[in-house]
Amino acid sequence: MRELVFALEYEPGCNRVADTLADHPDARVRSLSLHATDEHLWRVDHATGTPDALDDIEAAFLDSDYYADCLATEDCGATQTTEVLDHTDDTLVLYSNWERTPTCASVPHIARDHLGDGVLFETRHSGHHYTWRIIHSGDGDVAAFFTSLEAAVGDCARTELLRTTDASAPTGHTGREGSALSPEQEAALRAAVEHGYYESPREIDVSDLAAHLDVPRSTLTYRLRRAEEQLAKRHVAGTQQAEQPQTTL
Structure with a gap:
C-alpha cells in the first residue's frame, strides 16, 4: 500500500467553504468518513471553531452549490443533500450525499480512475488549504492522477505534493x-x-x-x-x- 498526501490551495472566490474558513482562521474541517463510487460520494465532516464560524460553515454547506468537493468551475447539475448530525457551540458534524453528473469531477473520482478501487481518503481543511491523504494499492498511475487533477481544478486552485511513501512504513521511519x-x-x-x-x-x-x-x-x-x-x-x-x-x- 502507498500513501499519497497533497494539498489544494484554492484561489479566493472559487470554493465557498474555503472562503468561509479563510474568514475564520481558527476554524478547521476534517473528514470522519469519505466513500465514493462511480456515481456517488458520501462523507461525514467534523468542523471546529467559534459559534460564528460554525454557523458560517454550516451555511456554506447547506446554502451554496458546494456539491461535496465537486471541482467543476460552473454549475454541473449534481444533486447533493447535506444533513446536520450535531451542532454545539464548538462542534459541527455534517453528513453529505452527492450524486454526480457526467460533467462533475472530484478528487475521489479522479483517484478511483487512476489509482484503482479500494482507495481510502482523509481530508483536513483550513483556510484556503485543503489537504488530502490517500491510501492506495500502488498499482495506479500517480502522474496521470495529478495531470487530471490539475486539469480539473484549472485556475481555481494550485496543487502541491507533500509526500508519497509506503503506507506500511513504521512510525519513526527516516527514509x-x-x-x-x-x-x-x-x-x-x-x-x-x-x-x-x-x-x-x-x-x-x-x-x-x-x-x-x-x-x-x-x-x-x-x-x-x-x-x-x-x-x-x-x-x-x-x-x-x-x-x-x-x-x-
Whole structure:
C-alpha cells in the first residue's frame, strides 16, 4: 500500500467553504468518513471553531452549490443533500450525499480512475488549504492522477505534493522518500532561516517573507507549519531511538 498526501490551495472566490474558513482562521474541517463510487460520494465532516464560524460553515454547506468537493468551475447539475448530525457551540458534524453528473469531477473520482478501487481518503481543511491523504494499492498511475487533477481544478486552485511513501512504513521511519520535505517546504524553510524569521526577536514577519517569496501569506504559513511538523517528529523519533537500551550479544 502507498500513501499519497497533497494539498489544494484554492484561489479566493472559487470554493465557498474555503472562503468561509479563510474568514475564520481558527476554524478547521476534517473528514470522519469519505466513500465514493462511480456515481456517488458520501462523507461525514467534523468542523471546529467559534459559534460564528460554525454557523458560517454550516451555511456554506447547506446554502451554496458546494456539491461535496465537486471541482467543476460552473454549475454541473449534481444533486447533493447535506444533513446536520450535531451542532454545539464548538462542534459541527455534517453528513453529505452527492450524486454526480457526467460533467462533475472530484478528487475521489479522479483517484478511483487512476489509482484503482479500494482507495481510502482523509481530508483536513483550513483556510484556503485543503489537504488530502490517500491510501492506495500502488498499482495506479500517480502522474496521470495529478495531470487530471490539475486539469480539473484549472485556475481555481494550485496543487502541491507533500509526500508519497509506503503506507506500511513504521512510525519513526527516516527514509528519504517518506520524511523529506517537499521542494516548496524546503524553500520556505530556507528563506525563513536566511531572512531571520527564526531569530529572537524576528528580523522579518511572515507577511514580508511571503511577499519576498511571492506567495500568499497563508501558503507560506502552511508550508512552514508542515516543515516544522516533519522536523519535530523526526527529531523526537531520533531521540527515542537513541534512548532505547542497547542489546549486547
